[in-house]
Amino acid sequence: MAGFWQMTVAFRKYLILVFVPLVFLPLPLAIPTKEAECGYVIIVMALFWCTEALPLAVTALLPVLLFPMMNIMDSTTVCQEYLKDSNMLFIGGLLMAVAIETWNLHKRVALWVLLITGVRPALLLLGFMVVTAFLSMWISNTATTAMMVPIAQAVLDQMHKSEMEFVVTGQGHENVNKAFELQETPSKPDGVKEESEKGSTHVLTLEEDRKINENLLEKEHKKFSKGMSLCICYSASIGGIATLTGTTPNLVLQGQINQLFPSNGNVINFASWFSFAFPTMVVLLILAWFWLLILYLGFNFRKSFGCAADATTKAKEEQAYKTIKEESKKLGPMKFPEIAVLTIFILLVLLWFTREPGFIPGWATVLFNSKDSYVTDATAAIFVSILLFMIPANIGYTVSDREQTGGKSKIRAPPALLDWKTVHEKMPWNIVFLLGGGFALAxxxxxxxxxxxLGTQLTPLEQIPAPAIALLLCLLIATFTECTSNVATTTLFLPILASMAEAICLHPLYVMLPCTLAASLAFMLPVATPPNAIVFSYGQLRVVDMAKAGFMLNILGVLTITLAINTWGSSLFDLQTFPSWANRTGTCP
Structure with missing residues (x-):
């Protein structure tokens, strides 16, 4: 029996690939309608995505095969869905991120901020969270976490090393554990008093005291290391929600809105998304900081903020600050490629914000008389990406060694800021197919x-207050995304949410926006998102540590998102009224 079970587990992916399509095949056979056939495709893809029986990108290609076979859409129409405007925005944003990583600009920014925030425990935690969240707004959360964890580990190790040296040398004996000596002195028996006069017991007491202090410091170091690891992976997920290109679910939402409601007037662009999501990110980041501060540093805020620092604490803070400073010095002064990439990055952000800010005509309207149709955020992203391949990495040239033939030196032009080989190695092409598969499903x-x-089946929800609907859906998505890719989660749920909103005459963004943000609240399990897996691989964390911290953070995240959508989000997108562009069936007033 044990052998059969092991065999089943070993071959579970192949069993899923065979039995899932067969189990649900009666649905389109018993109900030979296009609705049932499309539902069959969605169910099969959802289960493949949840179980990862096939790679996510391969599952995303199934509509190209199944939709033409079931006479739902012709192959040409399906294939056109795989490279929409949102995909090009994703590619352009990633090309910028690859350039930043290639020239180590993200590491320089991280060290600058850490030097500003300092190394007191609470501020060090905040510094790493701010840096990680900011970098995750522009580059992938996986790359951000992979860079920040070694830096944090080096700082923590240096702090612990200096603290242990301070105790071993006896300099911190009086400061670290005075209570131990006070408890031991009054209760000595006569025999010990005699030995005490010879000095042997005093040495023993100091040795025991030192061991106790070392154990306490080791325990505190491990606890703080867990908090630091969690703060990095959580900040990487939280930071990605602030920008449209920060994480893929944001682009899924933009693509789905444009797909399902073509006349929406470009309601989701970089500027409008940032106006809503950035304050949400800041509030959630502060709440996460407070929660991790309490969980791993306790309620002694004077100690956490360094207000009552003793000699030992000051020594370890000085060593940690020195470590960060040395890492910064290793990078040297900013070189031409870094300055060029930073300038292009600032240009890209300005182009995104000023394309169509809303309160004044943007450059797309002024220069090209194009507000909605022609020039989009993807246009700016691709323009800047092309610049990265055109601008040289140096302003000079190099002279190579003399060639074997002719004996003449050869002048070589400098390479560009970005080359295709680097892009090919670092670009996650699978996400492009995953996005396309979502648009094809929609x-x-x-x-x-x-x-x-689906819309007609969900009309009874009209009796439930809108805030309650948003809250319950956010909880559902936040739970679902712990076990499934956040891209797959949003891809599956957003079209259903759009149909539901239209059926009950509710603004589609009122449910689609918060659920998209909730898809990034993957805090409880190591497998939920790559940043969690990276910090878990360092071996300091247990699953229960991540689950305990992540559960409360999930609750805080859902409450924050619900607050955001009912306050500044409601005003920003005018969510109190049902928009005319969403009234496709004409059933809503």
């Missing part, structure tokens, strides 16, 4: 009539 749901059918 289009298939619309063409088959499945979206309209």
């Amino acid at each position: 289009k298939g749901s619309e063409e088959s009539g499945l979206s309209a059918w």
